[in-house]
Amino acid sequence: MGGGIIMTKIAIMGYGVVGSGLIELIDKNRENNRRNEIVITSILVRDKDKYIDSSHIDVITTSVEEFFSAESDVVIEVMGGINPAYDYVKNALSLKKHVVTANKDLIATFGHELFQLAKKNKVSLKFEAAVAGGIPIIKPLTESLYGNGISSIKAILNGTTNFILTKMDRESLSYEEALKEAQELGFAEANPESDVKGYDSARKLAILSSLAFNKKFQWNDISIEGITDIDENDFKYANKLNCKIKLVAESFKCKSGIYTSVKPILVDEQSILAKIDNEVNAVILDGDEIGELLFVGKGAGKLPTGSAVYSDLNDIINNRFTDFDSFNKEEANVIKFASKTCNCILRIKTLNIDEAINECRENFNNIKIIDKSINGEVAIFIECTSEADVEMFIDKLKNQDNYEEAKKLIVA
16 A cells, blocks of 8 residues: 555544544544545434534435445444444444454443454454543453453443442432433433443443353343442441442353452552542453553543544555454353452341341351441341352341341452
8 A cells, every 4th residue: 555545435424422532532533544544424313403513514324225325445333322223233233344342331232243243354443442431451352461361350331320329428429319410411321221220330330241251141040139229338337348349241261160340349449449549430450471460540431432443444544454363252251249258238127126237246257246326227247158148048038037238348
C-alpha cells in the first residue's frame, strides 16, 4: 500500500450515546489520522427526525434494507440488547463484513455462534467496548498476557451499582434515593433491573472468564446476587469492620472447577476495590508469570465506550485480527460455592436474639457480636469453612418458630 491513503467504509447501527461518541471521535481524529480515511456510508436509527441537525443526516436511515445495501467494509453495532442486534450482526457477518460491537448481552449469550460465523466468512468480530467501557481489558487478556495462565479475576464491572453504593455509603442515602439520583444523572436506566440485580456484571464476567480460562461460560450459570436488598444498616455494620460494600464479580480456579460469582462483598477499606467509587470500573487479574495487574477507568459513557469501539475499528483497518476460540471450547465446570474459608456478617431478625447467638456458637467455631442495638436484630461476624455452611445454617433457622429473617454478607 506504500504511503497511500487507506479508505475504510463503515456502517453504524445506532446513534445513541455510544454511537454519537464514536462518530465524534472519528470526526475529531480526521486531521491526526490522514493515512486512514474513514467514510461513514450509513447510520441506522429508529427515528430520523431526532437527528435532523446532524452533519451526517445524508447517510442516516430507518430502513434496514437500505442500511445493508450501502457499501461498507465494517459494520459497527452500538444499538444494545439482543433483538434486533443479533439478527443484524449475523447478517453482517454472513455478508462477509467485519463487525465491531459494544454489546455484552450479545457476546455473552451468542458469542460461540457469532465467532464461528465470523471464522467461516473469514472476517473479524471485535468487542473491546462490551466489557468495562473505556478500560482496555479484552486486548490485554487475548494478546498482551498470552504467555500467562490467569488464575483469578476480581472486578467491579457495573458503574450504576458502584455509583449507588458509593452514594449510600458517603451520603447515607437509602437505596431508593441513590437509585433515583443515578437515574437523574443518566448513570441508571429507567428500568435498572439488569444493573441492580447483577445480570449486567454476570454477562461481563462470563466474557472475561471465557477469555481468561479458555472455556465456554454461560452467564446464567454464575451465582448472582444484586444490591436491591442492601440497606443503611449493612453500611453501619461494614463501617464497624472498617470495610466498604462493593458489587464484586469474581472467578478463580478451584480443584473441581472454576468458581464464579457476582455479589455484594465487604472489602477492606484499604484495599484497591474499596477505593473504586462512583461510575468507575476496575479489573484485577492474577497471572502466573506477571502476578497481579490492575485496570481502572470509566466503565461507561459516550467517549470512554466510544474510544474502545474506535480502537477496535482501527485494529481492523490496520489488519490486526484476533481469533477468539474460547467461546467455542468445552463448557466450564462452574462451582457455586468455593471450598475455602469464608468470613461473613450474618444478620438475623428474631424474637429471641440470645437463642440465635447460641445457635451460631454451636454451629461455628469463631463468632463475634457486631451489633444488637437494632430492635429484634443481631449482626454476627462468623468464620466458617465455606459459604455453603452459612447457607445451610440459614435454611436451618427458617424452621424455627422465633425466626423472622436472615441474610449474609461475605467479608473478603
